[in-house]
Amino acid sequence: MTVIENIHVAKTHFSSLIGRVLQGDEVVIAKAGKPLVCIVPYRDRHPTGRVPGSARGQFTMAADFDAPLPDSELEAWET
Secondary structure, three states: OEEEEEHHHHHHOHHHHHHHHHOOOEEEEEEOOEEEEEEOOOOOOOOOOOOOOOOOOOOOOOOOOOOOOOHHHHHHHHO
């Protein structure tokens, strides 16, 4: 169920609105009746955590990656 509340009501009843979101409702906060934002439950983007080396072999780096830049390139960055 979608619930639309104006900012003033949302500030006053924020805790109860969070409770509704956690129960599965969609809560939209509006200003003067115009929807602005939606409150959604937090979800972990990396539930398994990051694994070092998981992208090994998918990228290559040029042999001259850390070579000094040509003078013309350095000048372009300094202006």
